[in-house]
Amino acid sequence: MTARTGGGLAALLLLLTCHAAGAGELIATREDGTEIARLPVPERAGWCVLWHHSVKGFEVADCYENRGGTMVLVSAHLPDFAAGLDHIPGRGRQVSDGQGGYFILDIDEPVPGNAYVLRPGAGSVDHRLQVGDRVVSLSAVAARERVRIELTGDE
Numbered sequence: 741m742t743a744r745t746g747g748g749l750a751a752l753l754l755l756l757t758c759h760a761a762g763a764g765e766l767i768a769t770r771e772d773g774t775e776i777a778r779l780p781v782p783e784r785a786g787w788c789v790l791w792h793h794s795v796k797g798f799e800v801a802d803c804y805e806n807r808g809g810t811m812v813l814v815s816a817h818l819p820d821f822a823a824g825l826d827h828i829p830g831r832g833r834q835v836s837d838g839q840g841g842y843f844i845l846d847i848d849e850p851v852p853g854n855a856y857v858l859r860p861g862a863g864s865v866d867h868r869l870q871v872g873d874r875v876v877s878l879s880a881v882a883a884r885e886r887v888r889i890e891l892t893g894d895e
Contacts, residue, residue, distance in 0.1 A: 764806045764893040768869060768878060771886040777869055777876040781806045781891065786814065787871040789858070789889070794865050798841075804851070804891075811851040811891040816844045855890035 766787055768776040781787055788803040798819040805814050815832070819841035832847035860867035862883035869876045869889070878887050 764809060764891055766869065766871060767890050767892055768876070769888050769890075770882055771888075776878060776881055776887065779869065779871040779874060779876070781871060783808065785871075787869060789867065790870055790875075791861065791867045792865050794861060797864065806891060806893075807850075809854075809891070809893040811854045813847050813849045813851060814845075815847060818842055818844070851891075854892070855888055858887050858889055859884060860887055 764781045764783065764785075766777070766779045766781045768778075770776060779787070783806055786803055786805040788801045790799055790801050792799055800819070801817040802813065803815045803817075805812050817837065819837065819839065831849070832844040834842050834844055837843055858867060858878070860878040860883055862879060865879060867878045869878065
């Protein structure tokens with residue numbers, strides 16, 4: 741191996757190491773550990789938990805981002821001021837969505853332990869994970885069960 745080839749190999753290994761360090765996966769599991777979903781979420785990529793309000797039926801979105809391997813709640817979209825939906829002053833900033841609802845932006849709140857438990861609603865509530873174009877319905881496979889949603893990465 742020449743010095744030139746060795747340098748190229750070292751650069752390639754450094755690039756692969758940096759890429760792997762920013763890699764992450766969003767994993768949803770049932771309480772018994774059965775995996776429901778495993779979705780790649782690279783550094784600075786985001787995902788949303790989508791669901792329909794149980795009374796009004798409109799879609800709500802809670803959106804997160806992988807920031808250096810930390811799950812961070814960054815924003816929410818609430819199309820109405822319906823029961824159970826509200827903005828807590830000092831937690832992000834509320835702006836109109838121009839259609840009677842609102843966004844809560846700049847929440848920037850790390851999720852303790854990079855995970856939380858959700859109990860997906862049944863039927864029309866349809867809790868879903870969306871990463872890019874990929875959508876996985878948690879309600880379809882685990883309605884009313886405890887589901888752990890976790891961001892993992894290379895340690």
